Amino acid sequence: MAEVVEVLVPGGKATAGPPLGPSLGPLGINVKAVVDEINKKTASFNGMSVPVRIEVDAKKNFTLTVGIPPTTALIKKEAGIEKGSKEPNAIVAGNLPFEAAVRIANMKLEGMLSYELKTAVKEVIGTCVSVGVTVDGKKPKEVLALIAEGKYDSVLVK
Numbered sequence: 001m002a003e004v005v006e007v008l009v010p011g012g013k014a015t016a017g018p019p020l021g022p023s024l025g026p027l028g029i030n031v032k033a034v035v036d037e038i039n040k041k042t043a044s045f046n047g048m049s050v051p052v053r054i055e056v057d058a059k060k061n062f063t064l065t066v067g068i069p070p071t072t073a074l075i076k077k078e079a080g081i082e083k084g085s086k087e088p089n090a091i092v093a094g095n096l097p098f099e100a101a102v103r104i105a106n107m108k109l110e111g112m113l114s115y116e117l118k119t120a121v122k123e124v125i126g127t128c129v130s131v132g133v134t135v136d137g138k139k140p141k142e143v144l145a146l147i148a149e150g151k152y153d154s155v156l157v158k
Helices: 020-027 031-045 071-079 098-111 117-131 140-149
Strands: 003-010 049-056 062-066 094-096 133-135
Touching (some): 020 049, 031 049, 031 062, 117 133, 133 140
Parallel strands (some): 094 133
Antiparallel strands (some): 003 049
């Protein structure tokens, strides 16, 4: 029977310490090999928390599955900010270009509730409300209204 360990690790900077070491140690596998593999596969997500799933079979072989960072982490990276706003409706933490929202939606589409790019972009922009980030210099709710009116259909509908 395979053992499964799911953790959030910093992209490209996982260590044998918590949360990985204590989870993998009792399974009897080479923790350093797992950490090296995780760091190699998550290097492109440097500075972000990345979900990682490690499956260990009865013969002590491991399979690594790297997920995509949370939407908020991708928004903060694209907007060039470290933290979201303390008061999202009052203080603006940063600005996200609309094209970046489309890129994030494309990355996350498989794991979202949306089936279409247009609704996935709406989910990403909805997250911008919570983080306190504007989209193309406008409040996210204004951009959502523009999407509903069809102003961005040339970018969203293929």
